[in-house]
Amino acid sequence: MILLNNPRTRRRRLGVAAAAAGLLAALLTVHPAAATPDPGDGPAADKEVSRSAQAEVREALESGEIPGQDEVVHSDNIEHVTNIPKDVLPGTNSDLAFQGRYAFAGNYDGFRIFDISKPKSPKTVAQVLCPGSQNDISVSGNLLFLSTDSSRSDSSCNSTTQPVTEKSSWEGMKVFDISDKRNPKYVAAVETACGSHTHTLVPERRNVYIYVSSYSPNAAYPDCQPPHDGISVIKVPRNAPEKAALVGFPVLFPGEGPDGGGNPGGPTNPGVSKTTGCHDITVLPSQDLAAGACMGDGILFSIKDPERPKVIDQVQDNVNFAFWHSATFNQDADKVVFTDELGGGGAATCNEEIGPNRGADGIYDIVGKGDNRKLVFRSYFKIDRHQADTEVCVAHNGSLIPVKGKDIMVQAWYQGGVSVWDFTDSAHPKEIAYFERGPLTTDRVTTAGSWSAYYYNGYIYSNDIAKGFDVLKLDDRRTDPAKRVRLHELNVQTQPDYFD
Structure with a gap:
C-alpha cells in the first residue's frame, strides 16, 4: 500500500500492513516499487x-437538443457547488461512504x-494506492472495507x-484501520469465492458482518466454481479486525442443476442475465430486512440472524429488466426501488430507441407482514432527458433524501448525470431536479x-467516473426539511433509520 498525502508536493509515505489471521504476512507486505496503477483494472475500452x-x-x-x-x-x-478533479489515482472512480466530516471515495x-x-472547498486528507476493481468502499467506526473483484x-x-x-490468484475483501484518517493502515484480507464485486455491512456492537456479492462462476476458475447461488458472509471483530474470517456461504437460490434456482437467463429468457450470485444488497438493520439485486432476480430477505439470511420473496421481470443492479428501501420499509443495469454499464441506453421502460428503475410495494411479505410491481422510472449515442447512460447508485412523509431519492445515471426524483406515489414517479454534463466524446x-x-x-x-468529486446543493421546498437531518455515518447500502 502506498499512502499519498499532501498532493501538492507529491510526497509519498508508506503505510504499515499487518498480516490477517491465517494469511501469510508476505501477502500484506508493502513493496513500493510494484505499487503502480494497474491498467488491467481499467474500464471497458471506448467503442x-x-x-x-x-x-x-x-x-x-x-x-x-x-x-x-x-x-x-x-x-x-440545483447548484453545482464545486468539483475536485482526480489527482494521483487515475483509475475509475466508484462508490462513496461518509463518516463525520469525512467522505471516502x-x-x-x-x-x-x-x-x-x-x-464548498473539500480538502484531500489522504490518497491510498491499492489497485483492484471495483474498490467498492464502506466504513464503520475505525474500520474501512474495500472490495476486490479482479x-x-x-x-x-x-x-x-x-x-x-x-x-494462486486472489480476490476478496480488504480491511483498513482508519483511526488516523491521514494514515490508514491495512490490517486484514479475506479471500471470497468469485471475489467481491460489492459488499454490504451489517454492523453490530462488537462485530461487523459483511455480505459479499459476487457472480459469474466458471468451471475453469479454481476459486469461482459453479454453482454460485449465494453470498459470502464475513465476520470482523471490531477490537481485533486482523481476525476477520469467512463464516458462511448462505444459499439464496436453492435448486437443481449447475446454477441453482435463480433466473436461468437466455435462451429461456432472452436478454436477461442468468442468476449466478448477487450484484448488490441493501440492508435495513432497524427492520432486520434486506433487498438483493441479483442479476436476473430481485429478492427480499430477513437478516434477523445475520449469518443465516432467509429469503422471503423472489421476483423477476423478464420483459424489461436485463440485470438487477441495486436496491433502495423507502423510509417506511414498504417500498423497494430496484435498478436495471442494461448494457452492463457500457452502452448508450437513455435514448428513444431503448425507450422508457428498459434500463429503468422498477418500483415495488412491499405488501403483507412478516415472512408472508411480497414484492408487488407498481411502475418504472427512467430519466426522460435523452442522451447522445456516445454517452454511457445507466440506472446506477443512489440514496434517499430524508423527508418525512415523502419518498424522494437522488440517483446516479453515469453520463445521464444526477437525478432527484419523487416516488411517494409508487405508480406515478417524477423527476424534480437534475445535474449533468454534455457528452465527453462525439465519435465513440x-x-x-x-x-x-x-x-x-x-x-x-457525486463520484464522477472521469471528472472527479462533485458537490451539489439542492434548494427546493419539497426537500428542504432534509437539511435538518444529520448523520454521523452513512453507508448507503446499510440504510439508516433517518428519523430514529
Whole structure:
C-alpha cells in the first residue's frame, strides 16, 4: 500500500500492513516499487460509433437538443457547488461512504479521503494506492472495507493482475484501520469465492458482518466454481479486525442443476442475465430486512440472524429488466426501488430507441407482514432527458433524501448525470431536479459520468467516473426539511433509520 498525502508536493509515505489471521504476512507486505496503477483494472475500452451516429450527435449538439460537449447543465433548484478533479489515482472512480466530516471515495486504483467540513472547498486528507476493481468502499467506526473483484497476484496493495484460471490468484475483501484518517493502515484480507464485486455491512456492537456479492462462476476458475447461488458472509471483530474470517456461504437460490434456482437467463429468457450470485444488497438493520439485486432476480430477505439470511420473496421481470443492479428501501420499509443495469454499464441506453421502460428503475410495494411479505410491481422510472449515442447512460447508485412523509431519492445515471426524483406515489414517479454534463466524446462510446450520487447532511455528493468529486446543493421546498437531518455515518447500502 502506498499512502499519498499532501498532493501538492507529491510526497509519498508508506503505510504499515499487518498480516490477517491465517494469511501469510508476505501477502500484506508493502513493496513500493510494484505499487503502480494497474491498467488491467481499467474500464471497458471506448467503442467507436458509426459515421451516421457521429453525425447525429453533432446535429443534436448544434441544435441544442443535448448539452454541449462536456458542458455542465442543471435544473434551477440545483447548484453545482464545486468539483475536485482526480489527482494521483487515475483509475475509475466508484462508490462513496461518509463518516463525520469525512467522505471516502473509492477508485479502481485505491481510495481517497476528503474533509468535507466545508462542502464548498473539500480538502484531500489522504490518497491510498491499492489497485483492484471495483474498490467498492464502506466504513464503520475505525474500520474501512474495500472490495476486490479482479484477479490479482496476491492480497497486497502491490499486487498485479493475474489470470483467474490460476489457483494462486486472489480476490476478496480488504480491511483498513482508519483511526488516523491521514494514515490508514491495512490490517486484514479475506479471500471470497468469485471475489467481491460489492459488499454490504451489517454492523453490530462488537462485530461487523459483511455480505459479499459476487457472480459469474466458471468451471475453469479454481476459486469461482459453479454453482454460485449465494453470498459470502464475513465476520470482523471490531477490537481485533486482523481476525476477520469467512463464516458462511448462505444459499439464496436453492435448486437443481449447475446454477441453482435463480433466473436461468437466455435462451429461456432472452436478454436477461442468468442468476449466478448477487450484484448488490441493501440492508435495513432497524427492520432486520434486506433487498438483493441479483442479476436476473430481485429478492427480499430477513437478516434477523445475520449469518443465516432467509429469503422471503423472489421476483423477476423478464420483459424489461436485463440485470438487477441495486436496491433502495423507502423510509417506511414498504417500498423497494430496484435498478436495471442494461448494457452492463457500457452502452448508450437513455435514448428513444431503448425507450422508457428498459434500463429503468422498477418500483415495488412491499405488501403483507412478516415472512408472508411480497414484492408487488407498481411502475418504472427512467430519466426522460435523452442522451447522445456516445454517452454511457445507466440506472446506477443512489440514496434517499430524508423527508418525512415523502419518498424522494437522488440517483446516479453515469453520463445521464444526477437525478432527484419523487416516488411517494409508487405508480406515478417524477423527476424534480437534475445535474449533468454534455457528452465527453462525439465519435465513440465512452464510460464516464456519475457512479454514485448520495445525499449526506445537506448536500449531494457525486463520484464522477472521469471528472472527479462533485458537490451539489439542492434548494427546493419539497426537500428542504432534509437539511435538518444529520448523520454521523452513512453507508448507503446499510440504510439508516433517518428519523430514529
